[in-house]
Amino acid sequence: MSLPPPTVPVAHTLDGTLGFEASEVGPELARGSFAAVDRVKQPYGLVHGGAFAALAESLASRATSEAVAGEGLIAVGLSNHTSFLRPVIQGAVHGEARRRHRGRTTWLWEVDFSDDAGRLCAVSRVTMAVRPRAV
Amino acid sequence: MSLPPPTVPVAHTLDGTLGFEASEVGPELARGSFAAVDRVKQPYGLVHGGAFAALAESLASRATSEAVAGEGLIAVGLSNHTSFLRPVIQGAVHGEARRRHRGRTTWLWEVDFSDDAGRLCAVSRVTMAVRPRAV
Amino acid sequence: MSLPPPTVPVAHTLDGTLGFEASEVGPELARGSFAAVDRVKQPYGLVHGGAFAALAESLASRATSEAVAGEGLIAVGLSNHTSFLRPVIQGAVHGEARRRHRGRTTWLWEVDFSDDAGRLCAVSRVTMAVRPRAV
Amino acid sequence: MSLPPPTVPVAHTLDGTLGFEASEVGPELARGSFAAVDRVKQPYGLVHGGAFAALAESLASRATSEAVAGEGLIAVGLSNHTSFLRPVIQGAVHGEARRRHRGRTTWLWEVDFSDDAGRLCAVSRVTMAVRPRAV
Numbered sequence: 001m002s003l004p005p006p007t008v009p010v011a012h013t014l015d016g017t018l019g020f021e022a023s024e025v026g027p028e029l030a031r032g033s034f035a036a037v038d039r040v041k042q043p044y045g046l047v048h049g050g051a052f053a054a055l056a057e058s059l060a061s062r063a064t065s066e067a068v069a070g071e072g073l074i075a076v077g078l079s080n081h082t083s084f085l086r087p088v089i090q091g092a093v094h095g096e097a098r099r100r101h102r103g104r105t106t107w108l109w110e111v112d113f114s115d116d117a118g119r120l121c122a123v124s125r126v127t128m129a130v131r132p133r134a135v
Numbered sequence: 136m137s138l139p140p141p142t143v144p145v146a147h148t149l150d151g152t153l154g155f156e157a158s159e160v161g162p163e164l165a166r167g168s169f170a171a172v173d174r175v176k177q178p179y180g181l182v183h184g185g186a187f188a189a190l191a192e193s194l195a196s197r198a199t200s201e202a203v204a205g206e207g208l209i210a211v212g213l214s215n216h217t218s219f220l221r222p223v224i225q226g227a228v229h230g231e232a233r234r235r236h237r238g239r240t241t242w243l244w245e246v247d248f249s250d251d252a253g254r255l256c257a258v259s260r261v262t263m264a265v266r267p268r269a270v
Numbered sequence: 271m272s273l274p275p276p277t278v279p280v281a282h283t284l285d286g287t288l289g290f291e292a293s294e295v296g297p298e299l300a301r302g303s304f305a306a307v308d309r310v311k312q313p314y315g316l317v318h319g320g321a322f323a324a325l326a327e328s329l330a331s332r333a334t335s336e337a338v339a340g341e342g343l344i345a346v347g348l349s350n351h352t353s354f355l356r357p358v359i360q361g362a363v364h365g366e367a368r369r370r371h372r373g374r375t376t377w378l379w380e381v382d383f384s385d386d387a388g389r390l391c392a393v394s395r396v397t398m399a400v401r402p403r404a405v
Numbered sequence: 406m407s408l409p410p411p412t413v414p415v416a417h418t419l420d421g422t423l424g425f426e427a428s429e430v431g432p433e434l435a436r437g438s439f440a441a442v443d444r445v446k447q448p449y450g451l452v453h454g455g456a457f458a459a460l461a462e463s464l465a466s467r468a469t470s471e472a473v474a475g476e477g478l479i480a481v482g483l484s485n486h487t488s489f490l491r492p493v494i495q496g497a498v499h500g501e502a503r504r505r506h507r508g509r510t511t512w513l514w515e516v517d518f519s520d521d522a523g524r525l526c527a528v529s530r531v532t533m534a535v536r537p538r539a540v
Contacts (some may be wrong), residue, residue: 007176014183015420017174033214041150043141049192049212054185061177061184078182078376079206079349079397081216081486083532085506091267100528101490105375105399106348108488108528110515123505123513127349127488127531129375213349213511214484214532216351218378218397220371232446235393236355240510240534241483243353243393245380258378258397262353262484274436276448283414283454287422287444310465319482326422327412331447331454342480347454370464 003069015058018051022059025069030059030097030109036088044113046086049122052113053080053094056124059097064128075128078106082124091116097126105130138204150193153186157194162202165232165244166193171223182223184257187230187248188215191259194232199263210263213241217259226251234263238266262264273339273387285328291330300329300367300379304356319339319392322354322365322383323350329367330379339353345398348376352394361386367396374396375400420463423456427464428445432472435464435502435514441493447490452493454527457500457518458485461529464502465514469533483511496521502531503529510535 010016012073018040022032028106032055034040057080064075094114101108147149153175157167167190169175174188192215200209229249236243246259280286288310292302302325304310310321329352333347364384371378381394415421423445429438438459439445445456451502462485469480499519506513 004179007180008178008180012138012173013178014153014186015177016174018149031502032207038147042150042193043143043145043148044139045142048189049196049215050185050189051149053188053192053215053217054183057184057188058177061180064215076222077219079218080184080188081214081351082188083214083506083528083530084212085508087211087515096256101525103447103487103490105401106208106488110528122504123529123530125486131375153340216370216395216486220373222380235389236353238355240536243355245393255371258380258395260351260353260393266510274449277450278443280448282443283448284423288419308417309415310419311413312420312463313413313415313418314409315412319466319485320455320457320459321419323458323462323485323487324453325512327454327458328447331409346492347489349486350454350458350487351484352458354482355483357481371511373494399449 003065011124014054020055020058022062025063025066026062028099030063031092032059033092036090044087047093048120049082049084052122053082053124055095056080056082056111056126059095059111060126060128063097064107068130072133072134073130075130078127078129080124082122084122085121086121088115088121138200148191155190155193159209160198160201161196163234165198167194168227168229170227171225175206180224182228184217184219187257188217188259190230191215191217191246191261193230194230194246195261195263198232199225199242202264207268208265210265211266215259215261217257221254221256223256235264273335279318284324286337290328292294292332295336296332297333298369300333302329303362303364305362306360314348315359317363319352320392322392323352323394325365326350326352326395326396329365329381330398334368334377338400342403343400344403348399350394350396352392354392357388357389358385358391408470415438419459425460425463427467430468430471433504435468437464438497438499440496440497448449450494452498452506454487454489457458458487458529461485461487461531462518464516465525465531465533468502471513473535478534478535479538481528483532483534485529485531487527489527491524491526493520
């Protein structure tokens with residue numbers, strides 16, 4: 001059993017709107033990035049904190065959902081805690097999500113964000129709830 | 136002394152791109168909202184967790200920045216912790232940010248998000264660092 | 271159906287060891303406090319950050335556990351996020367936990383800590399998982 | 406310049422009271438542990454969530470304080486976010502704190518906790534503020 005088809009075309013979602021690209025989505029690791037262009041920035045030219053949080057959420061959510069779909073389960077975000085370490089003004093933001101815990105009812109991911117020079121710019125912790133699809 | 140002019144037109148920023156509207160921005164309270172349309176959703180039709188986190192960040196950041204600009208200070212986001220309580224699929228998401236702490240170097244805001252029926256959908260805690268502008 | 275009897279006498283637990291006292295424990299509000307004496311301090315005479323986190327955890331955990339025991343459910347801590355706003359060196363620390371969300375599988379509490387002068391010293395967000403007892 | 410002498414004997418502090426032992430404290434890594442005995446437990450025999458949070462706080466605080474003391478700076482805890490993954494009922498809890506960010510005004514640590522079998526039981530993120538001593 002796999003994931004049901006999306007009800008919103010991905011290009012129209014937040015991910016499509018902000019230019020997020022996932023390059024790898026697996027049950028223990030997921031990677032994605034976005035370009036540091038105006039649509040992900042705040043008014044002073046820095047990447048908006050919400051863009052980091054959103055990419056973390058997308059990676060953890062998609063990776064968990066795909067991993068549990070075969071068991072008839074869905075994944076729902078419980079919390080997202082993102083700390084901002086270094087501003088990004090140009091180039092791209094690269095996120096790498098590592099699964100730290102796979103429980104029966106919750107999964108926990110930690111996400112590191114780096115800039116094109118490989119410097120750590122932000123970290124996220126995302127907790128996903130895993131539940132039966134029908135509920 | 137007031138805030139310097141934005142370097143990115145607001146309509147082009149993340150806030151403009153996702154349709155965020157601030158209705159009130161003061162030193163202790165800020166309010167804003169966005170419509171639950173495709174561009175703030177994930178592929179299954181729910182409002183994306185990152186959209187809540189982003190609006191919280193915008194409200195806290197803008198309110199703190201405006202409040203400290205007169206002292207030659209800037210505000211920079213340190214962390215954003217958003218918990219998701221109830222999915223939103225239609226209508227609008229309304230955020231209300233209350234300042235809980237005004238320290239010399241950090242401000243802390245708590246943000247409640249509700250749907251059109253007034254049900255609590257998410258909560259955020261945003262910590263802002265306050266620093267001299269020139270540094 | 272009520273809570274099963276404790277397996278560790280309360281005086282021997284962390285709560286007893288650190289001098290925590292709960293004055294009110296209900297399904298929507300819980301209050302407790304501890305004296306700012308050496309056993310809750312770090313070596314420089316300030317109340318240890320872990321003491322705030324621990325009291326928040328105790329209040330939310332006990333309040334949720336008592337509230338759901340009648341349905342054959344147990345409560346287990348999922349996460350605790352405590353922000354420190356103002357050091358405490360003497361007197362007592364007073365915690366007030368308010369329930370913000372009561373879901374089927376998670377409850378969320380926010381806890382404010384104040385000193386004897388009523389000044390806000392720390393805030394916690396505690397997420398509890400609620401599960402069938404037998405599992 | 407080194408750290409000033411403690412004003413509370415360590416045996417009388419929270420760390421001493423709960424039996425925390427630090428085995429390594431350096432500018433990028435710190436390790437410590439405690440025995441899973443009654444004084445760190447909640448009434449049902451599990452290690453109290455606050456004990457994990459407290460050890461994380463102690464390790465990050467002590468490691469940062471020692472690292473910046475030579476520059477006339479002090480470290481103060483800003484926030485502690487601990488997620489609980491697996492209960493511990495016996496043996497010992499082992500914490501390993503890794504520094505993820507060393508900024509001018511904040512340091513960020515991530516702490517992994519494991520049991521005697523090496524299983525991940527909890528994770529913490531601790532943010533420390535670094536400030537001039539005299540302020």
